[in-house]
Amino acid sequence: MVVLWALxxxxxxxxxxxxxxxxxxxxxxxxxEHVAALAAAETGLAETLAALRLxxxxxxxxxxxxxxxxxxxxxxxxxxxxxxxRLRSSGESGSAGRELETWAEPSGATWIVVAWREIR
Amino acid sequence: xxxxxxGPGPTRPSGRAGTTTLEFVVSVTIGFFVTAAALALCxxxxxxxxxxxxxxxxxxxxxxxxxxxxxxxxxxxxDPASGSGAGVTxxxxxxxxxxxxxxxxxxxxxxxxNPNERLAYATAPGVFRRGxxxxxxLAAAWPDxxxxxxxxxxxxxxxxxxxxxxxxxxxxxxxxxxxxxxxxPVAEWAAARRNP
Numbered sequence: 001m002v003v004l005w006a007l008x009x010x011x012x013x014x015x016x017x018x019x020x021x022x023x024x025x026x027x028x029x030x031x032x033e034h035v036a037a038l039a040a041a042e043t044g045l046a047e048t049l050a051a052l053r054l055x056x057x058x059x060x061x062x063x064x065x066x067x068x069x070x071x072x073x074x075x076x077x078x079x080x081x082x083x084x085x086r087l088r089s090s091g092e093s094g095s096a097g098r099e100l101e102t103w104a105e106p107s108g109a110t111w112i113v114v115a116w117r118e119i120r
Numbered sequence: 121x122x123x124x125x126x127g128p129g130p131t132r133p134s135g136r137a138g139t140t141t142l143e144f145v146v147s148v149t150i151g152f153f154v155t156a157a158a159l160a161l162c163x164x165x166x167x168x169x170x171x172x173x174x175x176x177x178x179x180x181x182x183x184x185x186x187x188x189x190x191x192x193x194x195x196x197x198x199d200p201a202s203g204s205g206a207g208v209t210x211x212x213x214x215x216x217x218x219x220x221x222x223x224x225x226x227x228x229x230x231x232x233x234n235p236n237e238r239l240a241y242a243t244a245p246g247v248f249r250r251g252x253x254x255x256x257x258l259a260a261a262w263p264d265x266x267x268x269x270x271x272x273x274x275x276x277x278x279x280x281x282x283x284x285x286x287x288x289x290x291x292x293x294x295x296x297x298x299x300x301x302x303x304x305p306v307a308e309w310a311a312a313r314r315n316p
Contacts, residue, residue, distance in 0.1 A: 008162070010165065012165055012166075012169060013165045013168050013169055013172075016168075016169040016172050016173065017172055020172050020173065020175075020176040023176060023180075024176060024179065027179075027180060027183060031183060031187075034187075086200075103200045113314070113315075113316075114200075114202070114315075114316060115198050115199055115200040115315060116194070116195065116198065116314035116315050117194075117195040117198040117220065117222065118191050118194060118195055
Protein backbone atom coordinates (compact mmCIF):
# COMPACT_ATOMS: atom_id res chain seq x y z
CA MET A 1 0.00 0.00 0.00
CA VAL A 2 2.79 2.39 0.94
CA VAL A 3 4.67 1.52 -2.22
CA LEU A 4 1.55 2.22 -4.26
CA TRP A 5 1.06 5.62 -2.65
CA ALA A 6 4.74 6.42 -3.14
CA LEU A 7 4.53 5.51 -6.81
CA UNK A 8 1.46 7.68 -7.26
CA UNK A 9 3.12 10.64 -5.54
CA UNK A 10 6.36 10.28 -7.45
CA UNK A 11 4.51 9.86 -10.72
CA UNK A 12 2.60 13.07 -10.12
CA UNK A 13 5.79 14.87 -9.23
CA UNK A 14 7.68 13.67 -12.28
CA UNK A 15 4.70 14.43 -14.53
CA UNK A 16 4.49 17.99 -13.24
CA UNK A 17 8.23 18.45 -13.67
CA UNK A 18 8.10 17.05 -17.20
CA UNK A 19 5.21 19.29 -18.20
CA UNK A 20 6.98 22.27 -16.70
CA UNK A 21 10.18 21.47 -18.55
CA UNK A 22 8.35 21.08 -21.85
CA UNK A 23 6.51 24.36 -21.37
CA UNK A 24 9.74 26.08 -20.42
CA UNK A 25 11.52 24.66 -23.45
CA UNK A 26 8.74 25.78 -25.78
CA UNK A 27 8.77 29.26 -24.27
CA UNK A 28 12.54 29.47 -24.62
CA UNK A 29 12.33 28.36 -28.24
CA UNK A 30 9.60 30.87 -28.86
CA UNK A 31 11.70 33.57 -27.26
CA UNK A 32 14.69 32.71 -29.46
CA GLU A 33 12.48 32.83 -32.53
CA HIS A 34 11.20 36.27 -31.60
CA VAL A 35 14.73 37.53 -31.03
CA ALA A 36 15.74 36.14 -34.43
CA ALA A 37 12.66 37.67 -36.10
CA LEU A 38 13.48 41.07 -34.65
CA ALA A 39 17.07 40.70 -35.82
CA ALA A 40 15.82 39.76 -39.30
CA ALA A 41 13.60 42.84 -39.42
CA GLU A 42 16.54 45.02 -38.41
CA THR A 43 18.70 43.35 -41.03
CA GLY A 44 16.09 44.24 -43.61
CA LEU A 45 16.09 47.81 -42.39
CA ALA A 46 19.87 48.05 -42.67
CA GLU A 47 19.90 46.42 -46.11
CA THR A 48 17.22 48.81 -47.32
CA LEU A 49 19.03 51.89 -46.08
CA ALA A 50 22.19 50.59 -47.76
CA ALA A 51 20.26 50.15 -51.00
CA LEU A 52 18.89 53.70 -50.75
CA ARG A 53 22.39 55.00 -50.16
CA LEU A 54 23.56 53.35 -53.36
CA UNK A 55 20.54 54.54 -55.34
CA UNK A 56 19.01 57.59 -53.61
CA UNK A 57 16.53 58.06 -56.42
CA UNK A 58 14.69 54.92 -55.33
CA UNK A 59 13.49 56.77 -52.25
CA UNK A 60 11.22 58.92 -54.38
CA UNK A 61 8.77 56.09 -54.99
CA UNK A 62 7.34 53.37 -52.78
CA UNK A 63 9.23 50.15 -53.17
CA UNK A 64 10.43 47.16 -51.22
CA UNK A 65 13.43 44.95 -50.65
CA UNK A 66 13.39 41.43 -49.32
CA UNK A 67 15.86 38.73 -48.47
CA UNK A 68 16.78 35.80 -46.28
CA UNK A 69 19.55 35.85 -43.70
CA UNK A 70 20.81 33.57 -40.96
CA UNK A 71 18.23 35.00 -38.55
CA UNK A 72 15.25 34.58 -40.84
CA UNK A 73 13.41 36.09 -43.77
CA UNK A 74 12.66 39.78 -44.04
CA UNK A 75 10.88 42.23 -46.26
CA UNK A 76 11.12 45.99 -45.98
CA UNK A 77 8.78 48.42 -47.69
CA UNK A 78 9.28 52.13 -47.81
CA UNK A 79 7.13 55.11 -48.61
CA UNK A 80 8.36 58.63 -49.35
CA UNK A 81 7.23 61.21 -46.79
CA UNK A 82 8.60 64.62 -47.71
CA UNK A 83 12.33 64.63 -47.16
CA UNK A 84 12.02 61.41 -45.18
CA UNK A 85 11.05 57.86 -45.91
CA ARG A 86 8.81 55.74 -43.74
CA LEU A 87 9.92 52.14 -43.61
CA ARG A 88 7.99 49.06 -42.54
CA SER A 89 10.27 46.10 -42.00
CA SER A 90 8.99 42.62 -41.22
CA GLY A 91 11.10 39.71 -40.05
CA GLU A 92 10.09 36.09 -39.62
CA SER A 93 11.84 33.21 -37.93
CA GLY A 94 10.11 29.93 -37.27
CA SER A 95 6.62 30.76 -36.12
CA ALA A 96 7.56 34.21 -34.83
CA GLY A 97 7.10 37.45 -36.72
CA ARG A 98 8.11 40.98 -35.79
CA GLU A 99 7.50 44.24 -37.58
CA LEU A 100 9.16 47.62 -37.23
CA GLU A 101 8.10 51.06 -38.31
CA THR A 102 10.95 53.50 -38.77
CA TRP A 103 11.55 56.89 -40.24
CA ALA A 104 14.81 57.80 -41.95
CA GLU A 105 16.12 60.98 -43.41
CA PRO A 106 19.13 61.72 -45.60
CA SER A 107 22.28 62.84 -43.89
CA GLY A 108 24.98 63.58 -46.41
CA ALA A 109 25.49 60.51 -48.52
CA THR A 110 23.71 58.19 -46.16
CA TRP A 111 20.41 57.75 -44.36
CA ILE A 112 19.94 57.87 -40.64
CA VAL A 113 17.06 56.48 -38.62
CA VAL A 114 15.31 59.24 -36.71
CA ALA A 115 12.41 57.25 -35.27
CA TRP A 116 12.12 53.54 -34.52
CA ARG A 117 9.39 51.46 -32.96
CA GLU A 118 8.06 47.95 -32.87
CA ILE A 119 4.61 47.44 -34.28
CA ARG A 120 4.36 43.79 -33.27
CA UNK B 121 -17.69 -31.21 13.73
CA UNK B 122 -14.44 -29.85 14.90
CA UNK B 123 -13.74 -31.13 18.39
CA UNK B 124 -11.27 -28.30 19.10
CA UNK B 125 -14.00 -25.64 18.70
CA UNK B 126 -16.37 -27.36 21.02
CA GLY B 127 -14.05 -27.39 23.99
CA PRO B 128 -14.56 -24.76 26.69
CA GLY B 129 -11.75 -22.44 27.89
CA PRO B 130 -11.05 -18.74 28.56
CA THR B 131 -8.07 -18.46 26.23
CA ARG B 132 -7.75 -19.26 22.54
CA PRO B 133 -5.19 -21.91 21.76
CA SER B 134 -2.38 -20.88 19.45
CA GLY B 135 -2.96 -21.29 15.74
CA ARG B 136 -6.66 -20.50 15.96
CA ALA B 137 -8.57 -18.02 13.80
CA GLY B 138 -9.90 -14.76 15.32
CA THR B 139 -8.45 -11.56 16.85
CA THR B 140 -7.64 -10.57 20.34
CA THR B 141 -7.98 -7.01 21.58
CA LEU B 142 -4.25 -6.65 21.77
CA GLU B 143 -3.82 -7.76 18.16
CA PHE B 144 -6.52 -5.37 17.07
CA VAL B 145 -4.90 -2.42 18.83
CA VAL B 146 -1.47 -3.25 17.43
CA SER B 147 -2.81 -3.62 13.89
CA VAL B 148 -4.77 -0.38 14.12
CA THR B 149 -1.66 1.44 15.35
CA ILE B 150 0.44 0.03 12.54
CA GLY B 151 -2.26 0.93 10.04
CA PHE B 152 -2.40 4.43 11.44
CA PHE B 153 1.33 4.92 10.97
CA VAL B 154 1.24 3.44 7.47
CA THR B 155 -1.62 5.72 6.46
CA ALA B 156 0.08 8.72 8.03
CA ALA B 157 3.29 7.95 6.17
CA ALA B 158 1.41 7.62 2.88
CA LEU B 159 -0.44 10.89 3.43
CA ALA B 160 2.79 12.64 4.39
CA LEU B 161 4.36 11.36 1.20
CA CYS B 162 1.46 12.63 -0.86
CA UNK B 163 1.57 15.98 0.90
CA UNK B 164 5.29 16.27 0.19
CA UNK B 165 4.63 15.45 -3.46
CA UNK B 166 1.87 18.03 -3.64
CA UNK B 167 4.10 20.68 -2.11
CA UNK B 168 6.87 19.87 -4.58
CA UNK B 169 4.44 20.07 -7.50
CA UNK B 170 3.13 23.40 -6.21
CA UNK B 171 6.68 24.76 -5.91
CA UNK B 172 7.52 23.67 -9.46
CA UNK B 173 4.30 25.16 -10.81
CA UNK B 174 4.92 28.43 -8.97
CA UNK B 175 8.47 28.59 -10.29
CA UNK B 176 7.29 27.96 -13.85
CA UNK B 177 4.62 30.61 -13.51
CA UNK B 178 7.15 33.08 -12.16
CA UNK B 179 9.49 32.50 -15.09
CA UNK B 180 6.67 32.83 -17.58
CA UNK B 181 5.49 36.07 -16.01
CA UNK B 182 9.06 37.31 -15.96
CA UNK B 183 9.41 36.61 -19.67
CA UNK B 184 6.16 38.38 -20.46
CA UNK B 185 6.92 41.41 -18.30
CA UNK B 186 10.49 41.76 -19.52
CA UNK B 187 9.46 41.34 -23.14
CA UNK B 188 7.08 44.24 -22.66
CA UNK B 189 9.73 46.27 -20.87
CA UNK B 190 12.33 45.60 -23.58
CA UNK B 191 9.95 46.60 -26.38
CA UNK B 192 9.05 49.80 -24.55
CA UNK B 193 12.68 50.67 -23.88
CA UNK B 194 13.78 49.96 -27.47
CA UNK B 195 11.18 52.43 -28.70
CA UNK B 196 11.79 55.06 -25.99
CA UNK B 197 11.98 58.52 -27.54
CA UNK B 198 10.04 57.53 -30.67
CA ASP B 199 9.10 60.90 -32.14
CA PRO B 200 8.31 60.79 -35.85
CA ALA B 201 6.77 64.27 -35.78
CA SER B 202 9.91 65.67 -34.12
CA GLY B 203 7.86 67.90 -31.87
CA SER B 204 6.48 65.87 -29.02
CA GLY B 205 9.55 66.03 -26.84
CA ALA B 206 9.54 62.28 -26.32
CA GLY B 207 12.61 60.90 -24.64
CA VAL B 208 14.05 59.50 -21.45
CA THR B 209 13.34 61.63 -18.43
CA UNK B 210 14.55 59.73 -15.37
CA UNK B 211 16.68 56.70 -14.73
CA UNK B 212 17.58 55.15 -11.43
CA UNK B 213 18.37 51.71 -10.11
CA UNK B 214 14.71 51.20 -9.23
CA UNK B 215 12.95 53.52 -11.67
CA UNK B 216 12.78 54.21 -15.38
CA UNK B 217 10.65 56.98 -16.85
CA UNK B 218 10.45 57.67 -20.55
CA UNK B 219 8.01 58.55 -23.29
CA UNK B 220 7.32 57.83 -26.92
CA UNK B 221 4.92 59.39 -29.39
CA UNK B 222 3.57 56.08 -30.63
CA UNK B 223 0.75 57.59 -32.70
CA UNK B 224 2.91 60.35 -34.17
CA UNK B 225 0.50 63.15 -33.35
CA UNK B 226 3.19 65.33 -31.81
CA UNK B 227 1.68 65.19 -28.32
CA UNK B 228 2.33 63.17 -25.20
CA UNK B 229 -0.66 64.29 -23.20
CA UNK B 230 -1.92 61.47 -20.99
CA UNK B 231 -5.29 61.07 -22.62
CA UNK B 232 -7.13 58.20 -24.23
CA UNK B 233 -5.92 59.50 -27.59
CA ASN B 234 -2.31 58.99 -26.56
CA PRO B 235 -2.28 55.60 -24.89
CA ASN B 236 0.86 54.25 -23.31
CA GLU B 237 2.98 57.20 -24.36
CA ARG B 238 4.26 58.12 -20.92
CA LEU B 239 5.74 55.08 -19.31
CA ALA B 240 7.34 54.37 -15.99
CA TYR B 241 8.80 51.18 -14.62
CA ALA B 242 9.38 50.81 -10.91
CA THR B 243 10.88 47.98 -8.95
CA ALA B 244 10.99 47.10 -5.28
CA PRO B 245 11.15 43.84 -3.36
CA GLY B 246 8.11 41.96 -4.54
CA VAL B 247 7.15 44.56 -7.11
CA PHE B 248 7.78 45.04 -10.80
CA ARG B 249 5.37 47.74 -11.90
CA ARG B 250 4.59 49.31 -15.24
CA GLY B 251 2.90 52.66 -14.96
CA UNK B 252 1.08 54.15 -17.92
CA UNK B 253 0.35 57.83 -18.25
CA UNK B 254 1.30 58.37 -14.65
CA UNK B 255 -0.80 55.64 -13.08
CA UNK B 256 0.11 52.20 -11.83
CA UNK B 257 -1.15 49.49 -14.10
CA LEU B 258 0.76 46.31 -13.48
CA ALA B 259 1.98 45.08 -10.15
CA ALA B 260 3.34 41.63 -9.60
CA ALA B 261 4.69 40.10 -6.46
CA TRP B 262 6.85 37.39 -7.92
CA PRO B 263 10.32 38.86 -8.04
CA ASP B 264 12.27 38.58 -4.80
CA UNK B 265 14.15 41.67 -5.90
CA UNK B 266 14.68 43.64 -9.07
CA UNK B 267 16.66 46.54 -10.38
CA UNK B 268 18.04 48.24 -13.44
CA UNK B 269 21.59 48.71 -14.68
CA UNK B 270 22.48 51.28 -17.31
CA UNK B 271 25.20 51.21 -19.93
CA UNK B 272 26.35 53.35 -22.80
CA UNK B 273 26.57 52.19 -26.39
CA UNK B 274 29.91 50.53 -25.75
CA UNK B 275 28.57 48.57 -22.80
CA UNK B 276 30.29 50.59 -20.07
CA UNK B 277 28.42 50.71 -16.76
CA UNK B 278 27.14 54.22 -16.08
CA UNK B 279 26.18 53.82 -12.43
CA UNK B 280 22.86 53.97 -10.65
CA UNK B 281 21.57 57.36 -11.84
CA UNK B 282 23.22 58.25 -15.12
CA UNK B 283 22.32 61.17 -17.39
CA UNK B 284 19.54 59.82 -19.63
CA UNK B 285 21.20 61.09 -22.78
CA UNK B 286 24.20 58.81 -22.23
CA UNK B 287 22.26 55.61 -21.72
CA UNK B 288 21.69 53.30 -24.65
CA UNK B 289 21.48 49.91 -22.99
CA UNK B 290 19.35 49.07 -19.99
CA UNK B 291 19.54 45.78 -18.13
CA UNK B 292 16.71 44.52 -15.94
CA UNK B 293 17.60 42.00 -13.25
CA UNK B 294 14.93 40.05 -11.42
CA UNK B 295 15.48 37.51 -8.69
CA UNK B 296 12.89 34.78 -8.98
CA UNK B 297 11.64 32.27 -6.45
CA UNK B 298 13.75 29.18 -6.14
CA UNK B 299 11.75 26.01 -5.48
CA UNK B 300 14.83 24.35 -4.04
CA UNK B 301 15.18 26.98 -1.36
CA UNK B 302 18.71 27.99 -2.33
CA UNK B 303 19.90 31.29 -3.76
CA UNK B 304 17.24 32.69 -6.10
CA PRO B 305 17.90 32.44 -9.82
CA VAL B 306 18.33 35.81 -11.47
CA ALA B 307 16.77 36.66 -14.81
CA GLU B 308 18.68 39.31 -16.70
CA TRP B 309 17.42 41.00 -19.84
CA ALA B 310 19.21 43.69 -21.80
CA ALA B 311 17.71 45.98 -24.41
CA ALA B 312 19.18 48.86 -26.38
CA ARG B 313 17.07 51.85 -27.24
CA ARG B 314 17.05 52.58 -30.94
CA ASN B 315 15.90 56.17 -31.14
CA PRO B 316 18.31 59.09 -31.10
